[in-house]
Amino acid sequence: MPTRPDTPATEAPFITRDRYEAFIAIARDRITTRQFDPAYHVPRAHYEMILEAARHAPSGANAQPWFYVVVPEAETKQKIADYFVEEQRARAKLKMKFPTPDYRGLATAPGVIVVGTDFRWTRAFPVLGDGSDLDRMYQQNAERILLQSVAASTMSAHLAAAALGYNVWWITAIGQEMAQKAMKPLLGIPDELSVIDIMCFGPPSAKGTYKRWKKSLPEIMNWGRFDPANHRTADEIETWIRDQRHRVLYRDATQID
Numbered sequence: 001m002p003t004r005p006d007t008p009a010t011e012a013p014f015i016t017r018d019r020y021e022a023f024i025a026i027a028r029d030r031i032t033t034r035q036f037d038p039a040y041h042v043p044r045a046h047y048e049m050i051l052e053a054a055r056h057a058p059s060g061a062n063a064q065p066w067f068y069v070v071v072p073e074a075e076t077k078q079k080i081a082d083y084f085v086e087e088q089r090a091r092a093k094l095k096m097k098f099p100t101p102d103y104r105g106l107a108t109a110p111g112v113i114v115v116g117t118d119f120r121w122t123r124a125f126p127v128l129g130d131g132s133d134l135d136r137m138y139q140q141n142a143e144r145i146l147l148q149s150v151a152a153s154t155m156s157a158h159l160a161a162a163a164l165g166y167n168v169w170w171i172t173a174i175g176q177e178m179a180q181k182a183m184k185p186l187l188g189i190p191d192e193l194s195v196i197d198i199m200c201f202g203p204p205s206a207k208g209t210y211k212r213w214k215k216s217l218p219e220i221m222n223w224g225r226f227d228p229a230n231h232r233t234a235d236e237i238e239t240w241i242r243d244q245r246h247r248v249l250y251r252d253a254t255q256i257d
């Protein structure tokens with residue numbers, strides 16, 4: 001059973017616990033799958049319901065710097081999957097030691113939405129625009145604001161898909177220059193815009209899916225001051241990457257020793 005904070009003795013009348021319970025079930029049960037049931041067809045209304053959630057996300061300066069391209073054609077999905085498989089092969093030679101997943105599953109995804117942005121929207125955030133060192137610092141933060149905004153919208157879309165009963169897959173292995181060049185012409189995306197990630201969703205394949213390991217509440221929640229117990233040394237992080245990363249990525253939480 002997941003840990004539950006205690007219910008306070010008295011609660012303000014505007015608190016809606018039943019809405020929270022419905023929401024936390026969606027947040028908890030949102031699960032990544034990388035292999036879908038290819039026979040399933042996503043109705044257009046579901047794409048609209050998912051992106052309706054994305055539309056209401058918060059964003060820096062309310063600039064809403066995101067756009068979404070729905071990819072309904074099997075042929076285009078296959079081309080995107082082919083690109084990823086190819087990139088995965090090239091990456092294997094670079095010896096990054098990252099446990100890359102099998103991107104062939106992308107072609108089986110009933111729902112595919114490409115998430116994009118326009119980095120020129122960083123101008124809407126606090127920047128000086130004079131090329132100074134100070135400006136570079138603000139510019140760096142402006143990019144963070146932009147990416148956080150797109151992620152906020154994307155997460156709303158993922159939760160909406162999970163609320164509908166779908167499994168999801170968030171793919172970011174697309175930021176690199178080469179991937180951008182390959183992806184944009186396929187979807188008619190103008191050159192000055194950027195593809196940020198791909199959202200896949202649908203029912204899982206017959207193999208099913210599983211809940212992955214999550215940190216406990218005390219491991220992420222620091223009360224008043226940062227808890228030193230939550231601090232990891234560089235060595236500890238390296239050890240985690242070497243010994244744990246592949247387990248938490250591709251294994252059921254109950255199977256982690």
Ligand SMILES: Cc1cc2nc3c(=O)[nH]c(=O)nc-3n(C[C@H](O)[C@H](O)[C@H](O)COP(=O)(O)O)c2cc1C
Nearest residue numbers: 030031032033101169170171172173211212248249
């Ligand atoms: C920002 C972000 C980037 C991700 N990039 C990839 C990716 O490129 N390829 C992939 O297979 N999964 C990717 N994922 C999915 C994660 O691997 C997955 O969310 C994580 O293992 C936890 O599993 P869960 O979603 O089932 O809780 C990404 C997720 C996020 C939020």
